[in-house]
Amino acid sequence: MTSAPVLDVRSLDTVLHTPDGRALHVLHGVGLSIAAGECLGVVGESGSGKSVLARTVLGVESRTTRAVATGEIRLNGEDLLAATPARRAELLGTGIAMVHQDPMTSLNPVVRIADQVTESITNRRRLSRRERLRTAAELLAAVDVPDPARRARAHPHELSGGLRQRVGIAAALAGEPALLLADEPTTALDVTVQRTVLDLLDQHRVERGLATLLITHDIGLLYGRARRIAVMYGGRIVETGPTEAVTRTPRHPYTAALLRSVPRVTGPLRRTLPAIPGSPPDLTRPTPGCPFAPRCERATELCTTTAPPTHTSADGHTADCHFPLTEADITTPEELEPAA
Numbered sequence: 001m002t003s004a005p006v007l008d009v010r011s012l013d014t015v016l017h018t019p020d021g022r023a024l025h026v027l028h029g030v031g032l033s034i035a036a037g038e039c040l041g042v043v044g045e046s047g048s049g050k051s052v053l054a055r056t057v058l059g060v061e062s063r064t065t066r067a068v069a070t071g072e073i074r075l076n077g078e079d080l081l082a083a084t085p086a087r088r089a090e091l092l093g094t095g096i097a098m099v100h101q102d103p104m105t106s107l108n109p110v111v112r113i114a115d116q117v118t119e120s121i122t123n124r125r126r127l128s129r130r131e132r133l134r135t136a137a138e139l140l141a142a143v144d145v146p147d148p149a150r151r152a153r154a155h156p157h158e159l160s161g162g163l164r165q166r167v168g169i170a171a172a173l174a175g176e177p178a179l180l181l182a183d184e185p186t187t188a189l190d191v192t193v194q195r196t197v198l199d200l201l202d203q204h205r206v207e208r209g210l211a212t213l214l215i216t217h218d219i220g221l222l223y224g225r226a227r228r229i230a231v232m233y234g235g236r237i238v239e240t241g242p243t244e245a246v247t248r249t250p251r252h253p254y255t256a257a258l259l260r261s262v263p264r265v266t267g268p269l270r271r272t273l274p275a276i277p278g279s280p281p282d283l284t285r286p287t288p289g290c291p292f293a294p295r296c297e298r299a300t301e302l303c304t305t306t307a308p309p310t311h312t313s314a315d316g317h318t319a320d321c322h323f324p325l326t327e328a329d330i331t332t333p334e335e336l337e338p339a340a
């Protein structure tokens with residue numbers, strides 16, 4: 001990569017302080033970077049810390065839980081963890097924008113679409129009602145919302161789920177951010193609508209040179225979209241590298257298990273999907289070793305007592321594991337076909 005990354009995260013730890021007085025150490029030493037126009041796919045099971053990572057980068061907390069982040073988050077070189085609250089607020093929408101899982105929860109039901117789509121613009125300068133409607137219609141047209149002038153006057157409940165997600169994307173793009181965080185942006189949508197929404201995100205990423213962090217629990221969605229993948233487990237990035245390398249020759253046993261649980265699209269019509277035995281780590285009981293050890297077939301005592309080293313290949317493929325898989329161990333390539 002020659003250009004400086006748009007997003008550069010190093011040694012990021014996030015601890016959540018819950019209203020009942022617990023301190024949950026969710027993110028551990030997370031590092032990643034995304035260049036302009038690049039899509040990084042972040043994949044992992046439920047509870048692996050993907051959303052906490054996105055919220056930490058965005059700089060927003062849930063209403064009840066205070067988040068304390070340490071390490072480095074740089075946006076075009078600017079140290080966000082050292083930025084003032086006023087500066088972070090200024091960057092919301094204009095530097096970093098987020099597309100949420102369920103647009104019904106991120107859109108305000110009683111506010112007209114035009115006012116929501118133009119919010120990151122009107123936060124900075126006044127627009128007349130007529131200007132808001134015209135700008136919103138342009139933004140909606142750019143994300144292929146049919147009849148945009150009429151939709152700009154509507155409220156969220158008057159639109160289908162797919163159109164609401166397009167409104168969410170229009171609102172995210174309105175402030176011309178450098179970085180887009182998309183947290184399971186199509187989970188709430190029908191399978192047929194999912195692809196068109198992901199294609200739309202791809203189109204704007206390429207056209208605008210947007211750095212995109214695409215969060216999903218479905219590794220199959222990332223084929224052909226993400227140049228690189230980061231696999232999260234227990235709040236850590238346990239494997240990362242070019243999509244092709246990570247999916248064809250996974251090094252971490254967790255990634256291999258995740259890949260085995262992707263539905264195959266060739267061969268016999270149905271087979272039972274292997275779930276990964278065991279459950280995700282309990283954040284209230286941190287382990288000194290590898291968080292995946294209790295579920296890993298390859299684990300030895302070393303794995304439960306000692307943090308795993310990072311193995312790095314020349315193509316930037318890394319895996320944090322005492323006993324990474326080798327070519328000889330891998331059985332997934334013949335089984336895996338990119339999701340159609």
Ligand SMILES: Nc1ncnc2c1ncn2[C@@H]1O[C@H](COP(=O)(O)OP(=O)(O)OP(=O)(O)O)[C@@H](O)[C@H]1O
Binds near residue numbers: 018044045046051217
């Ligand atoms: N506001 C909160 N208060 C307490 N615990 C939280 C809060 N938000 C997240 N957590 C905990 O942090 C951990 C990581 O959660 P996170 O939502 O980031 O996972 P995820 O990988 O995004 O999962 P999913 O795919 O289900 O969205 C979980 O154990 C979760 O229970």
